[in-house]
Amino acid sequence: MDSDRRRRPTLDTVAAAVGVSRATVSNAYNRPDQLSSSLRERILETARTLGYAGPDPVARSLATRSSAAVGFMLPQGLSGAFSDPALSIVLDGLAQTVDGHDHSLVLMPGDATGGPRPSIVSRAQADVMVAYSLPDSAPALDAVATRGLPLVVIDQPELPDTARVEVQDHAGCTAAATHLLDLGHRRFGILTFALRPDGVSGPVSHERRSDVPFRVSRDRLGGYLDTLEKAGVKPDNVPVWEARGSDRELGRLGARWLLTRTPRPSALLCTSDQLAFGALQAARDLTLTVPGDLSVVGFDDVPEAAYSDPPLTTVRQPLADKGRRAGELALKLLAGARPPRPTRLGVSLVERASTAPRK
Amino acid sequence: MDSDRRRRPTLDTVAAAVGVSRATVSNAYNRPDQLSSSLRERILETARTLGYAGPDPVARSLATRSSAAVGFMLPQGLSGAFSDPALSIVLDGLAQTVDGHDHSLVLMPGDATGGPRPSIVSRAQADVMVAYSLPDSAPALDAVATRGLPLVVIDQPELPDTARVEVQDHAGCTAAATHLLDLGHRRFGILTFALRPDGVSGPVSHERRSDVPFRVSRDRLGGYLDTLEKAGVKPDNVPVWEARGSDRELGRLGARWLLTRTPRPSALLCTSDQLAFGALQAARDLTLTVPGDLSVVGFDDVPEAAYSDPPLTTVRQPLADKGRRAGELALKLLAGARPPRPTRLGVSLVERASTAPRK
DNA sequence: TGGTGTTGCTGAAGCGCTTCAGTCATGCTG
DNA sequence: CAGCATGACTGAAGCGCTTCAGCAACACCA
Structure with a gap:
């Protein structure tokens, strides 16, 4: 029995107690200019002693047709x-x-x-x-x-x-890939977050690369791959790992796989900074130095990117x-x-x- | 003018269209057992063609006095x-x-x-x-x-x-501190997240340690300090840094300060894993090895604690x-x-x- | 003096729904 | 066939509020 939870006061309760109309009490809360301030004070005071916490949000939403x-x-x-x-x-x-x-x-x-x-x-x-x-x-x-x-x-x-x-995902990825190409890199690996919502992590097969339902993944992956292809790097020669989420640990896992391909990539393109942080970690695990043995780029420019070890080259988005x-x-x-x-x-x-x- | 946003259909619209009462339409949605399934089908079908998306959540909340x-x-x-x-x-x-x-x-x-x-x-x-x-x-x-x-x-x-x-914060911290004491540590530093909501980061003065309004901070800090004191380590000799939030970078900042005190602590007690990760980073920055030169404990046991470098000793909470x-x-x-x-x-x-x- | 505002308040019509006590056939029982 | 469940549907009250036309009282101005 919730007998203790007895009926809460409403606008009417307050109105009756003060001896004014319900509309006036409503105005006391919503349109202070519609009544004298002395009356308003009296209403608010009475409401307080009655334990009335103000107009019920749901009822108000219904009446105003807006739930804010x-x-x-x-x-x-x-x-x-x-x-x-x-x-x-x-x-x-x-x-x-x-x-x-x-x-x-x-x-x-x-x-x-x-x-x-x-x-x-x-x-x-x-x-x-x-x-x-x-x-x-x-x-x-x-x-x-x-x-x-x-x-x-x-x-x-x-x-x-x-x-x-x-955000200009495709363009951002083009810039990142171009940057690495300019640095002379030719062996790449790509680390991406989910291409589909099915919770799968692993190397990305050829067919899984098409019809990607996540627009961001599609554009970033596309941005990287297109740019590399234009520079003569065949997409089929670029291993891609899909992490089911964008977190560090999943990134580390993926990067470990990418970095153990033969030939080993000299640059990793990641679709997020978190994944890139994981990649840095993986490099450390494999005693590869960054950027000596391996270059890594991320995407986002989260605050931490400036402080990672080493600080991360990345695509900034606002x-x-x-x-x-x-x-x-x-x-x-x-x-x-x-x-x-x-x-x-x-x-x-x-x-x-x-x-x-x-x- | 939002002339295009013309009145959406309501229960009544549908009821009228089907030629039943409003109550019946409501039942079609909420109590399928209250009407014949053929009628229910007809109602739902009509609703669909009218573009009725089901009972309005706000109105329903008002009527049921529950907003779910x-x-x-x-x-x-x-x-x-x-x-x-x-x-x-x-x-x-x-x-x-x-x-x-x-x-x-x-x-x-x-x-x-x-x-x-x-x-x-x-x-x-x-x-x-x-x-x-x-x-x-x-x-x-x-x-x-x-x-x-x-x-x-x-x-x-x-x-x-x-x-x-x-959660048994105090007990957890006692266990962590005891662990370090057992390992022979005598010089400690404590890295805590906010003691007050005022957004301040920095070394914690003596008076700021009392009347801490955040219960968790109070208990964890207290747990560490009490345990140390019982073992003969004077709280006044334990530098405490307060980070305004529980993130890595703030942790790194604080740990850098703690690790540059003289004498340098041989162990850092952190109130969260994030802060501890920051501490690991700070140690690296200062070319201190963990756990060789420095021991670090965290609190939480977030998944990443198992994978950090080195893996983190921490207090697990569910x-x-x-x-x-x-x-x-x-x-x-x-x-x-x-x-x-x-x-x-x-x-x-x-x-x-x-x-x-x-x- | 009459017209014109102002100010301060109220009555009542909704907002779109749920729910409960009925009503009305219809089928079943002895 | 009277008596009684049962199933299918309805009418109307009510959830607690906002809003708007309207009204009374009063002041102001020419």
């Missing part, structure tokens, strides 16, 4: 997702923007399908959704569409009637900005704006000490 | 919080539990006060809150109380009428369990249960290669 919340859809579970600081930074940027406008953030972690379950999406109390790097045509995206909610996608292909922010922009877009859509043209954020190669001319 | 969401309150912003994988793991455990029961997760990041703003809390659409390591008497906690929401706290002191899960338990408790409270007695999770010292006898 943005939903954030992830391609995977939380622990996997957050092993990459890049996501934390993006999400933090988003949270700050959203939080600053008194909106809250509803997290929708994904499962093996590469996104949250549709049932979760259709029951989520949010009035705008942000999709972060979901695979093309994830079921969650349909669920958003049938609910008719505004949507902003990050790192995903254009969708009808949707705002979008993304992570916090990405989150902030997404947040702003979400708020804009909420305000009724039409999706503007995609926000494209620039990238730049940051040369540090993990790359050097081929010996 | 759990709020998660953090002591800091997201980027800071997630730089420690420990949080990701806890949150993942919680998310899985909660998600499995079709509840969603509302994230409430904290600010400089060491918790989310009260206004955020009182407007959050959640019907149970989980507080993660907020400082004692954070304003957010009062906000939860005045809303009368059930609360489960993780790593925080007991609060009236509140469920609680926590992180995923912690999240899962918190989730279960939240769901139980939601179901009307009274807060059970606190769930106390055990810890154990995991000896790896970062500690060795004093030279």
